[in-house]
Amino acid sequence: MTAVRASGYPEAAVRARAARGAAAVFPPEESYGQEVFGGTPASGDLLDQARLVPPVFVPLRLEKLIELGREPLFSDVDLTTGIGGFASSLPVFLSAFGSTQLGGTELAVAASRQAGRLGIPMVIGENVVPVNGYGRGAASANNALLTRVRAYLEEVPDGLGGVVVQQSTEDADAEVWNLVYSDPAAEPLLASGRLGFELKVGQGAKPGLGGMTLLDAAAAARVDDQYAVTDVFGSPERLLRSGSPGTFTDEILRQQIRLMRNNFPRARIWVKLPPGRDVAQAAQVAWTAGADAVTVDGAEGGTGWAPTAFLDHVGVPLAECLRRIGEPGGCLLAGGRMWEGARVVKALALGVRAAALGRAALIAVDEDRGQGLVRLLDALALESRLLISALGKYRPDALAAEDLWFPADVASAELPLHLPVRPVSAP
Amino acid sequence: MNDTYDENEGALPPALPVHLASPTTQRALRVQHQVLIATRAFLGAEGFVELLPPVIGPVTDPGVRGSKQLDVDYYGHRYKLMTSGIFYKQASLLAFDKIFYIAPNVRAEPVETCSTRRHLAEFHQIDIEVAGATRTQVQAVAERLLTHVVGHVLATVPDELTGLGRDLAVLAEVLDEPFGRTTHAGAVAQLHGLGHPQSPDAEIDWEGEELLSHKAGQPFFIDDYPKGSRGFYDRESTTEPGVLRNFDLIAPGGFGELVSGSERESEYARIVTRMRETGENPAKYAWYLDMVRAGIPASAGFGMGLERLVRFLTGLDSVWQVNAYPKVPGLVSP
Numbered sequence: 001m002t003a004v005r006a007s008g009y010p011e012a013a014v015r016a017r018a019a020r021g022a023a024a025v026f027p028p029e030e031s032y033g034q035e036v037f038g039g040t041p042a043s044g045d046l047l048d049q050a051r052l053v054p055p056v057f058v059p060l061r062l063e064k065l066i067e068l069g070r071e072p073l074f075s076d077v078d079l080t081t082g083i084g085g086f087a088s089s090l091p092v093f094l095s096a097f098g099s100t101q102l103g104g105t106e107l108a109v110a111a112s113r114q115a116g117r118l119g120i121p122m123v124i125g126e127n128v129v130p131v132n133g134y135g136r137g138a139a140s141a142n143n144a145l146l147t148r149v150r151a152y153l154e155e156v157p158d159g160l161g162g163v164v165v166q167q168s169t170e171d172a173d174a175e176v177w178n179l180v181y182s183d184p185a186a187e188p189l190l191a192s193g194r195l196g197f198e199l200k201v202g203q204g205a206k207p208g209l210g211g212m213t214l215l216d217a218a219a220a221a222r223v224d225d226q227y228a229v230t231d232v233f234g235s236p237e238r239l240l241r242s243g244s245p246g247t248f249t250d251e252i253l254r255q256q257i258r259l260m261r262n263n264f265p266r267a268r269i270w271v272k273l274p275p276g277r278d279v280a281q282a283a284q285v286a287w288t289a290g291a292d293a294v295t296v297d298g299a300e301g302g303t304g305w306a307p308t309a310f311l312d313h314v315g316v317p318l319a320e321c322l323r324r325i326g327e328p329g330g331c332l333l334a335g336g337r338m339w340e341g342a343r344v345v346k347a348l349a350l351g352v353r354a355a356a357l358g359r360a361a362l363i364a365v366d367e368d369r370g371q372g373l374v375r376l377l378d379a380l381a382l383e384s385r386l387l388i389s390a391l392g393k394y395r396p397d398a399l400a401a402e403d404l405w406f407p408a409d410v411a412s413a414e415l416p417l418h419l420p421v422r423p424v425s426a427p
Numbered sequence: 428m429n430d431t432y433d434e435n436e437g438a439l440p441p442a443l444p445v446h447l448a449s450p451t452t453q454r455a456l457r458v459q460h461q462v463l464i465a466t467r468a469f470l471g472a473e474g475f476v477e478l479l480p481p482v483i484g485p486v487t488d489p490g491v492r493g494s495k496q497l498d499v500d501y502y503g504h505r506y507k508l509m510t511s512g513i514f515y516k517q518a519s520l521l522a523f524d525k526i527f528y529i530a531p532n533v534r535a536e537p538v539e540t541c542s543t544r545r546h547l548a549e550f551h552q553i554d555i556e557v558a559g560a561t562r563t564q565v566q567a568v569a570e571r572l573l574t575h576v577v578g579h580v581l582a583t584v585p586d587e588l589t590g591l592g593r594d595l596a597v598l599a600e601v602l603d604e605p606f607g608r609t610t611h612a613g614a615v616a617q618l619h620g621l622g623h624p625q626s627p628d629a630e631i632d633w634e635g636e637e638l639l640s641h642k643a644g645q646p647f648f649i650d651d652y653p654k655g656s657r658g659f660y661d662r663e664s665t666t667e668p669g670v671l672r673n674f675d676l677i678a679p680g681g682f683g684e685l686v687s688g689s690e691r692e693s694e695y696a697r698i699v700t701r702m703r704e705t706g707e708n709p710a711k712y713a714w715y716l717d718m719v720r721a722g723i724p725a726s727a728g729f730g731m732g733l734e735r736l737v738r739f740l741t742g743l744d745s746v747w748q749v750n751a752y753p754k755v756p757g758l759v760s761p
Contacts, residue, residue, distance in 0.1 A: 178493055178494060181493040181495075181537050182493060182494060182536060252700075252704050255654055255704035256704060257655075258629070258653075258655025259655050259704075261626065261629055262492065263492050264493050266539065290628075
C-alpha cells in the first residue's frame with residue numbers, strides 16, 4: 001500500500017477500481033443472488049416526502065354512512081380492485097423477479113403460492129424461459145415457469161388473480177408467449193380469462209439497458225448464442241450476461257401491442273415501461289394501442305443486476321414519472337420500493353391502480369416460506385384501510401391528488417408541466 | 428391431453444388405421460391427388476418452376492396468431508421446422524422469376540384452434556412467389572388457379588365429390604363469375620353490421636371469417652390488412668401508412684380462408700424496422716438480412732392451404748378429414 005492519501009475525495013472507490021478494474025462498475029459479485037438492489041436516498045424520494053392529508057369535511061364518508069346505516073370504520077374500506085383486466089383482492093400485485101438466482105428459485109415458487117392464496121395477479125419474469133428452461137411432459141416438473149404457474153393455480157380462489165408472462169426483445173427468440181399460449185397447461189388460465197402477456201420495454205433498475213445477470217460457465221454456454229456473455233470478473237464462474245434493451249419508437253411500440261392483441265386475443269396485454277423522460281408519451285401510445293395495463297417501474301432498483309452508476313444516477317424517480325403521466329389514459333400500475341401501506345396509498349392518489357411488489361415479496365418469503373408474503377400484505381392491507389378511511393374514502397379508486405401534500409421545495413416541481421403558473425411562495 | 432377435446436367428441440380423428448381405411452378419407456385423398464395434378468399442370472403452363480421446399484432452417488416465418496415453432500437440434504444449433512417457406516421463396520427469385528412449392532408446414536397452433544375445423548398442426552401449402560409482381564397480378568394467378576382446379580376436379584372425380592355429399596352445382600358456381608373483392612375495413616364494417624365485435628386493427632377472427640364466408644356466393648378477396656395483424660414481410664403501403672399490400676382469399680359456404688398473400692417488403696431498412704414492429708430480434712435473421720442487404724427482387728406471392736382447398740372442394744366438415752395423417756392442434760397423434 002502506498003502512502004498517498006486524499007481526504008474528502010472518493011479515494012476508496014478509486015482504489016477499488018484500480019484494484020478490480022471493470023468489475024468495480026458493479027456491486028460486489030459475492031452479493032449476487034443474495035441481495036436485491038436499489039439506492040435509497042437518506043431523505044427518501046418525492047413520494048416518501050409527500051404526506052397524506054385527511055380533510056375535515058368528508059362527503060364520501062356521508063355516502064358510506066347512508067349506505068351502511070351506521071358510521072363507517074376503516075374495516076369498511078373495500079380494497080378489491082381491477083388490475084389490467086383481472087380482479088384482485090388488493091391494489092397490489094406480484095411483479096417479475098427476472099432471472100437472477102433469486103428469481104428462479106424456491107423463493108419465487110413460495111411467492112407464487114402465496115400470491116395465489118391472496119388472490120392478487122402475478123407477473124412472471126422476462127427470461128425465466130431462455131435461462132431456466134421450459135420443459136414439457138416429465139421434464140416440466142423442473143421448469144421454472146410452469147412450476148410457478150402450478151403453485152399459483154393450486155391456491156388462487158375462483159374469480160380472482162391472473163398470471164402475466166413477460167417477454168422482452170431477446171425472449172422473442174424463445175417465443176415465450178407462443179409457447180405458453182399454445183401449451184395445454186395454459187388452458188385453465190385462458191378459460192377463466194386469467195392469462196396475460198407483458199411486453200417488457202424496460203425496467204427501473206437500469207433504464208436504457210437490457211437485462212443483466214451473472215451466470216456460471218455452464219449456464220452461460222447454454223445462452224451463448226442468445227445474449228452477450230462477457231468476462232468482467234475474471235472468473236469462469238462469474239460471467240456477465242447482457243441483453244439488449246431493444247429498439248423502440250412510438251410506431252414500434254404501437255405495432256408490437258397491436259400484434260400481441262392480434263395473436264393472443266384471449267390474453268390480457270400489459271406493457272412495462274422504464275422510468276424514461278418520455279414515459280407519459282409512451283404510456284399514452286400503449287393505452288391507445290389497446291394495452292390493458294401499463295406498469296411504470298420507478299428508478300428505484302430491483303431484483304436484477306445493475307451497474308452502481310445506474311442505481312444511483314439514472315432514471316426518472318417514480319413520483320416524477322407519475323406527475324408527468326398526470327391523469328392516466330388507462331390502467332396505470334407502478335413499482336419501486338413498494339412494501340407498506342403509506343407509499344402504496346400515495347401512489348394510488350397519484351392515479352395508480354395497483355402497486356407492484358418485487359423485492360418486498362422476495363424478502364417476505366425469505367423470512368417465512370409459508371406465510372411471509374401473506375403476513376406482509378396483511379399488514380399492508382390493514383395500513384391501507386386505516387389510511388384510506390382517514391381520508392374519508394372507502395375505495396382505492398376514490399383516492400385523488402387532493403389527498404397528498406408535497407413540501408414547498410417539491411411543490412414547485414409538482415405543478416403540471418405545461419401550465420404557465422408560478423407557485424406562490426410564503427413571505 | 429385428450430381432455431381438452433371432451434366438448435368436441437366425435438369431431439376428432441379416429442385411430443390412424445381406421446382413418447385410412449375409411450371410404451370418406453379415401454375419397455378425399457383421391458380429390459387431393461387430382462388437385463395436385465391440376466395445380467402442377469396449371470402453374471407449369473404459366474411458366475412457374477416447381478422447387479422442393481426446405482424442411483428446417485435457422486429461422487422460419489415468425490408465425491401468426493399465437494402458433495409456436497418447433498425446434499430441431501441441428502449439430503448443436505437450434506433450428507426450426509418450417510412454419511412457412513417465405514424466406515426461401517424470396518431467396519428462390521435469385522434463381523427464377525416465378526416459383527412454386529407444394530410445401531409441408533408445421534405450426535404448433537394454440538389448442539383453441541381445434542374448434543375452428545380448419546387448423547392442422549402439420550399441413551401443406553401451394554406456395555407461389557413472383558418477382559416484380561403486384562398484388563393484383565398474384566391475385567389473378569390465385570383466381571385462375573382455383574378456377575382451374577375446381578374445373579379439373581369436377582371433370583375428373585365428380586363421383587368422389589357426390590359420394591361425399593357435395594352438390595356439384597354449388598361448386599360449379601365458382602366458375603361462373605369473377606371473384607368478389609372487399610377491404611379489411613369493409614369486412615370489419617360488414618361484421619359490425621352483423622353484430623360481430625371485430626377489432627378494426629386486428630386479423631379478422633375465425634368466427635368473423637366464417638360469418639362472411641357463409642354470406643358469400645363466390646370466393647372473394649379481402650385486401651389491405653392493417654399493420655399489426657400480419658408478419659413483417661407483408662409490404663406496407665407507401666401511400667397509406669399502416670395499411671399492408673396484402674390479401675386473403677375467402678371461400679364461400681362457411682369454409683373460410685383459402686389463401687394468404689401479399690406484396691413483399693424487399694428493402695433492408697424497411698425489413699429491419701418492420702421486424703422490430705412485430706417484436707422480432709433481427710439478430711436471429713442474419714442469413715436473411717445479409718441476403719436482403721445484398722439485394723433481392725421485389726415480389727408478390729401467396730400460400731394456398733392444400734387441405735383447406737380440398738375441404739372446400741369436398742365440402743367435408745373438418746380439415747383433418749382430408750389429410751392422410753392428421754395432426755389436430757394439441758392432440759398427440761402419429
